[in-house]
Amino acid sequence: MQTLGFFFYIGLIFTFYISSFSIAFTKIQYPVSRRGLTTSRQKDPDPDPDHLLDDIKVEVDPSLQFDNPRLKKAYCAFQEWKKTIISDPLNMTVNWIGPDVCSYYGVGCVQALDDKNIMTVAVVDLNFGDISGQLVPHLGLLTDLGILHLHSNRFCGVVPKTFSNLQLLFELDLSSNRFSGPFPSPVLALSSLRFLDIRFNEFEGALPPALFDMDVDAIVVNNNRFYSHLPKNMGNSPASILVLSNNKFSGCIPRSIGRMQNLEQVSFANNRLTGCLPEELALPKFIIVLDVSKNYFMGPLPKSFERLKMIEKLDFSSNQLTGKVHDSVCSLPALWNMTITNNFFNEIGGECEKLIEDTLVMEDRDNCFSRKPNQKHQKDCxxxxxxxxxxxxxxCQPRDPVILAHIKRKAAKPPPPPPPTKPTPLSNTPKVTPSTPKPPPLPLPPPVASPTPARIFKNLPPKIVSQYSSPPPPVFQGH
Structure with missing residues (x-):
């Protein structure tokens, strides 16, 4: 019963945390998930990751006493991690001293799932710490870890391969750091993972198709450097949140997205996606937020969009969409905000016009409507x-020469400035080669301000108690 009580305790934490998420945009908030995220099907852990820990030596002062071997391993992990931390302005790791790891700031301990008689580390939360350092392979020793929050720090480098040993981890937030390299492949081995947030980092390359075969409820990877076409098996994912904005994805939206029946919030904004919007995009019946802005989509709005009975917000802005904005879309029962700016729409339904005057917020400038102000020039239309x-x-590739030229102009970089003219040196004047100073590094984007749920955990620094939880995924922010 105590083992079940532990699992219920973790479930309550997770449920309260996720259900408290909201996405603030003007005057509405969106719940993060309709589904319960606490369902954690216990699969047999992949035995392969174990060998990754073989080379890690757990050597501690023999005079230190530990209640059980797991806390001893945790002590080793935290001490090795602390060695890599070069800046801790809030002193979050200042009390990481001694064998009582359960009293460390940001560390939560509970009864082990498999042994009610021992305590083990289940939570590590260093959100908003502004800590500079790296992750160490020794963190793979925290095999009972369920929650890892590192939002808004300055951790850099790559995710250690030993993370694949964290088979009970169901919530991983590495957002707003300086991690780099390809998509962190150890994540793909985490059978219990339900929430993945790696936004605002410097990951690059392609998204692995295996990501969409995982039983993950939230996939938040915006504001990185990912590129290539989106995996065709995207529809295999049971996710309710999919945020891919502000990367460099190209090609079409996979038609398999129609199989994502749990999907509620999806953003493809600010990528290099092309082709027409697929009819299948309207098949997930629970979608409440859809953002495809700032891409190169063409053609008319799919007729299937009239099925989006739960949609509250649509953003089609900054594409090359054409044709009519139909009444069947404007009059969707839950829709209150639609943005169609900077397209080539040339007709709008009469019911749409009435709704705009009454209840619907619609931004429609920079289109080709003949009787509306602030439209494109007739020649461009x-x-x-x-x-x-x-x-x-x-x-999946644009064929229209006008659109190709537009893309070329948009992607073109300004020519470099001409080299400075060097004066002819006098015979008795030493020749000095001027050096060009390097520009200062770009600062990290500021964390998204958001309401945070009040979760009860001990051992957190007083300065950050009110900011304990991670912020919500920014579907419509950071474009």
């Missing part, structure tokens, strides 16, 4: 509207 797009044949 004709150059696109005279070449209708056939979504059955357009494929």
């Amino acid at each position: 004709l150059s696109v509207l005279s070449r209708p797009v056939d979504c059955k044949t357009i494929g």
Whole structure:
């Protein structure tokens, strides 16, 4: 019963945390998940990661006494991690001294799942610590860890391979740091993971298809350097949150997205996606937020969008979409905000016009509407509207020469400034080569301010008690 009580305790923490998430945008807040995220199917841990810990030596002062071997391993992990920390302005690790690891700031201990008679480390939370350092392989010794929060720090480097040993980890937040390299592959081995947030880092390359075969409820990878086409098996994911914005993804939205029946919030904003919006994008019936802005989508709005009965917010801005904005979309029962700016729409339904006057907030400037102010020049409209797009044949690459030219202009970099003219040195004047100072490093984006749930944990520094939890995924922020 105590073992079940522990699992219920962790479940309560997780449920309260996730259900408290919201995405603030003007005058509405979106719940993060309709589904309960506490369902943690216990799979047999992959035995392969164990050998990664073989080379880690657990050597501690023999005079120190530990209640059990797991706390001894945790002590080793925290001490090795502390050695890499070069800046801790809030003194979050100042009391990481001695064998009582359960009293360390940001560390939470509970009864082990497999042995009610021993205590073990289940939570590490260093959110908003502004700590500079790296992750160490020794963290793989925390095999009972369920929550790891490192939001808004300055950790850099890569995620150690030993993280694949954290088979009970169900919530991983590495957001707003300086991690780099390809997608952290050890994450793919975490059978219990339900919430993954790695936004605002410097990860690059392709998203592995295996990510969408995981039983993860939230995939938040925005504001990195990911590129390439999106995996075709995206529809295999049971996620309710999918945030891919502010990367460099290209190609089309995979049609398999129609199989993501739990999907509630999805953002593809500010990438290099092309082609037509797929009809299948409207098949997930629980979508409340959809953002495809700042891409290169073409053609009309799919007729299937009239099925989005729960949609509250739509953003199609800054694409090359054409045709009519139909009444069936404007009059969706839950829709209150729609943005269509900077496209080539040239007709809008009469019911849409009425709703705009009454309840619907619609931004429609920079289109091709004949009787509306602040529209595109007629010449620009004709150059696109005279070449209708056939979504059955357009494929995933833009074919229209006007759009290709637009993309080329948008992607073109300004020419470098001409080199400075060197004066002719006098015969008796020593020749001095001027050096160009390096620009200062770009600062990290500021963390997204958001309401934070009041979760009860001991041993947290007083300065950050009110900011304990991670912020919500920014579906419509940071474009």
